[in-house]
Amino acid sequence: MTAVTLSDARPGRRGDSFLSVQDLRVSFQTEDGVVRAVDGLSFEVEKGTTLGIVGESGSGKSVTNLAILGLHDPDRTELGGEIWFEDQELIGASRTAMERLRGDRIAMIFQDPLTSLSPYHTVGRQIGEVYRKHKGASKKEARDRAIEMLERVGIPHARTRVDDYPHHFSGGMRQRVMIAMALVCDPDLLIADEPTTALDVTVQAQVLDLLKDLQQQTGTAIILITHDLGVIARAAHQVLVMYAGRAAERGTVREVLTEPRHPYTWGLLSSIPRLGAPVDVPLTPIRGTPPSMLAPPPGCPFHPRCDYVAAAGPQLCTGERPDLSPATGHGDACYLTRAQKQEFLGQIKGRQ
Amino acid sequence: MLRFLTRRTLGAAVILVIIAAVTFFLFFAVPADPARLACGKVCPPETLAQARHNLGLDQPLFVQFVTWLAGIFAGRDYEGLGHCPAPCLGFSFVNHAPVFDTIVDRMPVTISLTIGSSVIFLLFGVGAGIIAALNQGRPLDKIASVASLIGASVQIYFVGTLAMYFLVYQWNVIERPRYVPFTDNPLQWAYGLLLPWVVLAIIFTANYTRMARSTMVEQLSEDYVRTARAKGMSSRTVILRFALRGTLTPIATIFGVDVASLIGGAIITETTFSLQGIGRLSIQAVLNSDLPMLMATVLLAAAAIVVFNVIVDALYAVIDPRVRLS
16 A cells, blocks of 8 residues: 555656556657647556557557657657656656666567567577666676576577577567567566567467466566457456547456447457358458548547447537546447447347 | 688689680780780890790680699799799789789788778768768758768869878878888878878768668667667667667678779779879789789789678678578
């Protein structure tokens, strides 16, 4: 409880979660104008849990997480809102403060392990250098730690493989190396940006299970970014559905996957192929394309693609952008009434 | 690695023989009689015949070529001129001295020019390129790009002549370039060659600045550079340990070619600054129809290119572990 009182004592700190993102705004200057990649996003992550963030390309998933790590290009990017990591505000934190956090307390796993690992250095060195930088370890200690980490992520013959280069490993093994590198300092928060997208399905499952096991051992909080609801169902506790730089729906995995409330979530769920379904039933993709963040549509950004605008009221949908409601627990940003949502969801479920 | 080097060395030898043959036979397509040149201004017919015989010019062309080639490995005796020890590239038609001795005599000048200027253009070129890449779109970047555009556009005989006129003759900032052997006095060596080094480097630097800038910009957007930052590495480490590594491969490629061509003789530079190197030597050989000398300089230039190509290939493996696989 001391942590709560501590954070309560700080002015400006909202919420008492381990990681709290409040009204985050990220925009880029481009030649065509200002792109509002993230536009008023709020979420929280608790220790030892996994938050899955889903959304189409360009919904602002990755940008959000680069902003948490401070990896955006400072010349072109404008940040707004607040990111609280325990009792530290990350927006506006100094470069050295961020360098101390990165790799040590907040680590990141990227999508493509082949391009994300340096081709010029052995995996042992790449893992070890993080440990040396943050823990002040000697070369020998760092090497031993690298071997230990490789063993922990299930790479056979770690003692000899530590001197191999990334191109000597298969895709799945490379992602394990990436995970070993991210976890070498026992971070409190791990951000995994599409960690399984570049891998084939069986390897995907292995990597997700590995992340789960490691989380149980260390109590690391994980933000798992993906566009694959299957990955969410397997690995996440909480889900945040992102659309056009903001949350469309938020809740536990069970709530969002079994009782989705936002038409966009319905669309995502209907567009997943099911093994049991007859082959002649066509997939139902969400019509239209994600909006350009240079000039997002007014009101609810999903309304041009939404089948329920008439039911909710066109004035509402094109007027103000809806916020998540209720503010905590299972919430969604849609103007349909609770009864309408249940009715439409029932219809969709009936069709399948 | 050993197999690679053996294979490359054999290939290089074949290339050199082909280049030698082409040069040799092309020379005899030129309507000039080398024996007449060797004989001197006043040349009675019998002396001319003697000279022709002594130089082996009365033999069939093919026999001449094979004899010349064999001489490189075994040495050769010339009637009336004496013994030419291996590696024998023949006697110069002009000064009647073994060609190899002249080459050895001129080589230090060219090598000194090459070393000095390549150190300058490598350091300044790559350095400026990296600084430009790190300051993309800012004034430093623009200054570097304008400077390299100017550097790439000027010619040695232009900059060199201007530099000689103003720095040496008008303002007496520096003495006239001259060659002092490194072993005699390293300071004098560097001072004497400073002006040619800098002028020669100006021409080359631009290339390196542009190459280093563009590859560095590319490298900085690589995923693994982002990973390095995500690991909390300081910007300096990210740049020096990760991004720079990827820029080394293209730099090594052009550096190998440039150094090789400089070893073959910096003709314009040596002429501009009156330095007696391989470049001057090869021009004189052409003007004098001095076949053995010409053959030697052509072969030297070709050998330099071939050898540096092998070195660069070996360097790739050192820089990039992925190359070591094959």
